[in-house]
Amino acid sequence: MRDQAEALRMKMLQAQGNLAKSIAIVSGKGGVGKSNFTTNFAHSLRLKGKKVIVVDMDIGMGNIHILLGVAPKYSLKDYLTGQQTLENIINTDELGLTFISGGSGLDSVLDWSESMFERLLAAFEQLQKEYDFILFDMGAGATQRSIELIIAVDEVIVISTTEPTSITDAYSMMKFICLKDPEKKFNIVSNRVTKHDDGNDAVTRLQYAMRKFLDKETSILGFLPEDAAVHKAVVAQKPFLLLFPNAPISKRMTAIADEFVIVDRNKEKDETGFLKKLKGIFLKGRE
Numbered sequence: 001m002r003d004q005a006e007a008l009r010m011k012m013l014q015a016q017g018n019l020a021k022s023i024a025i026v027s028g029k030g031g032v033g034k035s036n037f038t039t040n041f042a043h044s045l046r047l048k049g050k051k052v053i054v055v056d057m058d059i060g061m062g063n064i065h066i067l068l069g070v071a072p073k074y075s076l077k078d079y080l081t082g083q084q085t086l087e088n089i090i091n092t093d094e095l096g097l098t099f100i101s102g103g104s105g106l107d108s109v110l111d112w113s114e115s116m117f118e119r120l121l122a123a124f125e126q127l128q129k130e131y132d133f134i135l136f137d138m139g140a141g142a143t144q145r146s147i148e149l150i151i152a153v154d155e156v157i158v159i160s161t162t163e164p165t166s167i168t169d170a171y172s173m174m175k176f177i178c179l180k181d182p183e184k185k186f187n188i189v190s191n192r193v194t195k196h197d198d199g200n201d202a203v204t205r206l207q208y209a210m211r212k213f214l215d216k217e218t219s220i221l222g223f224l225p226e227d228a229a230v231h232k233a234v235v236a237q238k239p240f241l242l243l244f245p246n247a248p249i250s251k252r253m254t255a256i257a258d259e260f261v262i263v264d265r266n267k268e269k270d271e272t273g274f275l276k277k278l279k280g281i282f283l284k285g286r287e
């Protein structure tokens, strides 16, 4: 009962716009650009004045800290195993973006236990009160725990390249999540689009498949071009958005963040899905 009251309180806070929106960045197959999307998307939201934290869920094989050029002392694992406080595992890159590292090195491969998941939830509850957006870079592979986290978040951003294999895998991933949570909001981003591709072609096909086979509407956030700036930025260990602000990919990323924030703001004016559902239940009781 107490848990229910707390959950309700959290939802009300969220409806008032005081709680972070949690977003999982996922893909079907790996290596499609999730981590680079996450760090640069986070920075573009930050540049719009939003409070953002990135959580690298690729535990033991994380690379967010590498992309941001920071050598963190502690990682998420140190918190989950009770070795460190949440405050101690929060890092800031030189530009002011906060993040939690997934840690690297085989020694930090994680065997999830119940208590770790409880600590993760406690951290999540805390972070929700302090940030506008929590971005989870979901790493490779769908473990039980990562699926549970994806089910819990408010929205999912699916990254796919234009290759048929990537599109098929992205569809399978969305289908899997959708069957577990039919209400989930999906945003699709097409990455590494070349001038030979039609920028929206791949994502439109994904959107169509979701509608046709799962009766599920998804939104297209936009596409990111294939751009040599990404590789250069990875080598320099700095976000391309800040290293090459005039690169085509940086301009597109800013447009994607603009779109995301505008849609988000419009939704805040509206009621959240949760409140709508709750109202529906109350009204039903009165009929």
Ligand SMILES: Nc1ncnc2c1ncn2[C@@H]1O[C@H](COP(=O)(O)OP(=O)(O)O)[C@@H](O)[C@H]1O
Binding pocket: 027, 030, 031, 032, 033, 034, 035, 036, 037, 191, 192, 193, 224, 225, 226, 227, 228, 230, 231, 234, 249
């Ligand atoms: N838009 C892009 N243009 C050019 N190269 C890209 C682009 N997106 C990703 N890459 C390349 O793909 C690599 C893998 O990206 P990464 O973000 O680590 O993928 P993931 O997190 O999905 O495994 C990058 O290091 C970069 O070389």
Ligand SMILES: [Mg+2]
Binding pocket: 034, 035, 036, 058, 063, 137, 139, 140
């Ligand atoms: Mg990655």
